[in-house]
Amino acid sequence: MVPTQARIVMLVDLDYFFAQCEELRNPALKGKPVVVGMYSGRTETSGAVSTSNYLAREFGVKSGIPLFLAQKRLEGKDAVFLPVDYDYYQQLSDKIMSLLRSFSDVLEQASIDEAYLDVTKKTEGTYEKAEAQAQEMKATVKREVGVTFSVGIAPNKLIAKIASNVHKPDGVTVVRPEQVKAFLLPLPVDAILGVGKKTVAKMSEMGIKTVGDLAKFDVQRLVEVFGKTLGVYFHNAAHGVDNDPVQEAGEAESIGRMGTLKEDSRDLDFIMEKINQQIEEVYVEFTQKSLLYRQVGITAVMTDLSAKSRSKTLEKPAKDKETIHKAAWELFEKYLGETDMEIRRVGVRVASFSKEEPQQQLLTRFFQPKP
Ligand code: TTP
Ligand code: MG
Numbered sequence: 001m002v003p004t005q006a007r008i009v010m011l012v013d014l015d016y017f018f019a020q021c022e023e024l025r026n027p028a029l030k031g032k033p034v035v036v037g038m039y040s041g042r043t044e045t046s047g048a049v050s051t052s053n054y055l056a057r058e059f060g061v062k063s064g065i066p067l068f069l070a071q072k073r074l075e076g077k078d079a080v081f082l083p084v085d086y087d088y089y090q091q092l093s094d095k096i097m098s099l100l101r102s103f104s105d106v107l108e109q110a111s112i113d114e115a116y117l118d119v120t121k122k123t124e125g126t127y128e129k130a131e132a133q134a135q136e137m138k139a140t141v142k143r144e145v146g147v148t149f150s151v152g153i154a155p156n157k158l159i160a161k162i163a164s165n166v167h168k169p170d171g172v173t174v175v176r177p178e179q180v181k182a183f184l185l186p187l188p189v190d191a192i193l194g195v196g197k198k199t200v201a202k203m204s205e206m207g208i209k210t211v212g213d214l215a216k217f218d219v220q221r222l223v224e225v226f227g228k229t230l231g232v233y234f235h236n237a238a239h240g241v242d243n244d245p246v247q248e249a250g251e252a253e254s255i256g257r258m259g260t261l262k263e264d265s266r267d268l269d270f271i272m273e274k275i276n277q278q279i280e281e282v283y284v285e286f287t288q289k290s291l292l293y294r295q296v297g298i299t300a301v302m303t304d305l306s307a308k309s310r311s312k313t314l315e316k317p318a319k320d321k322e323t324i325h326k327a328a329w330e331l332f333e334k335y336l337g338e339t340d341m342e343i344r345r346v347g348v349r350v351a352s353f354s355k356e357e358p359q360q361q362l363l364t365r366f367f368q369p370k371p
Contacts, residue, residue: 006177008130009246010117011160012100012137014093014149015169017113019053021089022082024146033059033079037067038304045071050084050304054169064340086305089113095145103137108246112306116157118246127153127176134172155180158242162191180240185212192237194230196337202226214238229312229330254297255285256349264303264342268332271346275328278348283321286350292317293350296327300335301345310335317354324350 014020018036023029033056039047045068052061052070056079061070071081093112101107104117123129134151141147148170152163155177163173163183175183189195189203189211202225208214215238223231236242257278265271275298286293297311310331314323328348 006125007118007120007155007246008123008125008127009154009157009160010104010119010130010134011110011152011157011164012115012117012149013151013164013168014096014113014147016051016053016057017093017147018051018084018089019056020147021085021092022080023053024092025088029080031055033061033074033077035061035067035070035074035079035081036084037070037081039067039083084304092145092147096141096147096149099141099144100137103133103140104246106246106248108248111308116160116246127174131172131174138170138172156240156242157244157246158193158237159184159240161193162187184238184240185210185215187211189214192234194233194237194334194337196339199226199337211238227330229327230334233334253353254295254349254351255282255291255293256297256299256347257281258299258301258345258347260345261343264344266336266342268329268336271332271343272325272329274346275332275348276325278346279321279324279328282324282348282350286353287319290355291353292319292355293324293353294318295350295352296324296331297349297351298328298331298335299345299347299349300332300343302339302341303344304341305344308335308339311351313352324348 019034022034022036034053035056036050036052037047038050047067049061049063049065049067049070051063056074059073059077061073067081089112097107097109097115100115100117103122104119105121106118108116110116119130119133123133130153134153137151138149141149150164150168150171152160152166152173152175154160154163154175159175159180163175166173187210189208190200191211195203203214206217206225208217214234219231219235222234225231226234259274259278261271261274294317295311295313297309299307299309301307312327312331314327
């Protein structure tokens with residue numbers, strides 16, 4: 001019997017994805033350092049490295065560094081530089097995701113090269129079967145598409161994500177519930193999703209260096225410093241607790257808006273200006289339909305056109321603008337801590353709707369509280 005709460009979650013992360021796609025298309029690249037770059041077009045080498053294969057990484061060439069620096073580091077190494085071909089990677093990604101879907105109870109795609117799979121039922125709740133299944137998934141994707149990936153298998157998304165990074169490329173890492181503490185506590189705090197450079201610095205001042213330090217830290221103080229959502233999230237994460245379900249994207253009907261920023265940015269206030277306009281429109285739409293929402297989500301499309309979505313489920317249904325604003329603000333703040341990339345397009349949405357009771361609708365319509 002599988003206890004109702006116990007889950008087995010996998011995080012599949014494709015290895016050096018854009019560069020691996022390029023190797024697949026042109027096998028002559030194998031054995032050479034391969035760099036996929038976002039060329040800005042200003043000069044021949046202006047722009048940044050999108051990703052590189054593992055050979056190029058040995059020379060210190062990794063995502064985010066300037067292309068001219070990558071060229072310098074790979075001088076005389078027979079390296080190949082290619083521009084991003086997003087459509088091609090997207091096609092391969094779609095094919096892989098549909099193969100992976102057949103191995104899951106539920107699949108949630110987290111980015112072009114990452115997906116969470118809830119495999120609790122498929123594996124009858126056993127880690128032996130999950131591990132065997134991961135090998136079968138690898139063999140299938142290798143055979144049908146030709147690419148490798150790394151997997152983390154764990155009781156929740158948080159641990160699965162961290163585990164997926166332990167053996168890369170082409171690895172499988174299993175963290176069973178009884179191993180979670182020993183796995184997590186010695187890691188540096190930035191192993192936790194959402195702990196970026198700024199948070200690391202702040203935590204370091206507070207004497208928090210490892211996840212173990214964070215786990216011992218008073219949760220009230222975390223809330224004082226980081227706010228309720230993040231403070232509680234950090235506390236739970238440090239204890240290996242994460243109840244976030246694996247959810248098929250777009251499962252719930254949602255109301256949202258997307259738009260392009262006037263310029264690429266990482267400035268939270270600037271981003272929120274755009275989001276606030278969108279919230280106004282979203283608000284009108286769900287109010288007209290007499291809907292209450294219980295989930296607020298954001299989407300960020302980065303300068304390389306990769307998209308990330310994050311959402312937050314509220315304790316109870318809401319129908320006001322401020323709650324959306326607050327949740328979107330928190331989600332963007334957390335998300336900016338996870339990436340160094342600039343954001344090009346942003347969006348906000350509400351979902352998980354319930355109908356406002358007719359009685360309640362009348363009351364709110366006729367007895368509007370005085371401002
Ligand atoms: P990642 O999964 O972070 O990186 P990766 O797949 O290249 O390498 P790894 O083996 O470590 O998983 O990102 C997926 C793709 O997203 C990557 O192939 C290219 C793109 N990307 C960028 O364009 N810029 C970035 O800064 C990062 C991190 C990724
Ligand atoms: Mg990857």
